[in-house]
Amino acid sequence: MLSQSVYTLVNEQNGNLAFKLFEFDNNSYFDHIQRNNYFTLILITSGEGVATVDLCDYSFQENTLFAFYPYQPFMLQSAKPIMGISIQFHHDFFCIYRHHKEIAANGILFNNVYQQPFIDLNEFSKSSILNLINGIANELKNDAFRKDEVLISYLKILLVTATRIKLEQQTIQNSETVNIKQQFVIQNLKNAIEDNFRTKHSASDYADLLNQTPASLARITKNHFNKTLSDLITERIIIEAKRELYLTDKTIKEIAYELGYEDEYYFSRLFKNKTDISPQIYRNTIGFNRGAESN
Template identity: 25%
Template sequence: MVLKVPVIEQCSVSENVQQGIMVEDLAGYLARNKKLVFPHRHNFYHLLLFTKGGGKHTIDFETFEVVPWQIYFMSPGQIHTWSFEEEMDGYVVNFDRDFFKTFLLQPDYMTLFSFFSGLVQDEVFVVKEDEREGVADVFKRLRGYVHDVDFARVSLLYIFHVLEQQRDRPVALPEDTYNHTLLRNFLNLIESNFRTLRLPKDYAALLYITPNHLNALCREVLGASAGEIIRKRVLLEAKRLLVIKDYGVSEIAYELNFNDNSYFTKFFKKGIGVTPEEFRRKHI
């Protein structure tokens, strides 16, 4: 089946893209993309710092009130909408999936930052007051020297480290490297296999650990069992597909590898509390 979810490409929303990265003032970015208020995905990483304004923005169906010095991170594939009010200001950075690929020796280095976990609750937070001036200054310099790609990479990594150290993380990743790697690999495996693999034992086998070990790690760090984490990812994809009018519920059930439409409907209602049709009416 051909996917019909609208995917926004870097070139369609960004101006003056320099070797895979764009940095722009928020006011100008919004003025140029003022019609981009429907649910959509990006095929690039997107981060935004608000320094002024209000309204709301939604990432994967979780809605946040805009406040000054809020920052959010989005990974490719997440569904996003906004409804901003007042005079908006801040900075926008869009960068391609492979922007750091040849720059970092450690391929999964970006997963060390909590805001690239793929969990929405990790991706939106407020910059602490004593860091605001320094963070804004780095964004300003980054905008001015974005044509120097190595400077842009170093500056972004510096921002990531500053923000990681100053934030109150809602999900504390394990300090030991082994369990951190296990959890990250589990989440990555879900992302690649959630349509076909639904049981914790399947993922435990791929990770060469026992299902009990996997469940204990998930409960300790994420506050949910491995099975719940898998089901939440399936439900998230179902919600993403339901906001696109072109998809019938039976098509979504087929896309997500359910045997029949009625089983998918029961699964969805048990997880979300409403039927797929009711969810669609609410969000479109």
């Protein structure tokens, strides 16, 4: 385990926190809704409880690794103390959007509307993750040359390792919990959303595309994703909006139009309703092109 409870790295250019690693031994850190402006990894080493993520509840136990993207609402509740380790890093330190080809974590580990936001670790994978975390901690406590580059290397390996585990678990879960007919519908639904979320926003649109009754598709979606179909579509739209707000200098109006909304104010209200902040504030606090005009 770590010999010290908190390690941090500050961005020398702006004085903001770039990277933080800390141990926790009680529920106080995450027992209320979090909407952090950085990526968060949480490894539960002891205890169990219920995680509320995007208004959906998931049971968890020890040896669970959570992955949350910026401004994703989450909360961990437990009747008894939970123990673990958390890693938090800002877009400025490492952006999964810009390094997608290297680590492939975006859309799998983070920003995955189709899967639960955590992975279960066996003893081998837990040991691998803890070894990487200890390497990060050792690097953080040393004031060595180009510490940030070494930390990024460790972080990349950690994210790739976790992504591999999640991909393996997705394959097992799909084969074990879903019959062939439903698996076919679910995969077609995923493909339909990915191909059409910019132009088709209603659940009935996708029921028509898949030749399913709205009630049947709603039932399959709720059983498999623990979400309504409307929520699934909207979450996918918001994730794309975040990517555009971060990576481009397009105006809010342009982004809204490309996502199928002629009324940018309606789109902004939808974004704020789902993220608790406006698109402009998101860009100003997270975006690579900070301060771009909204119109």
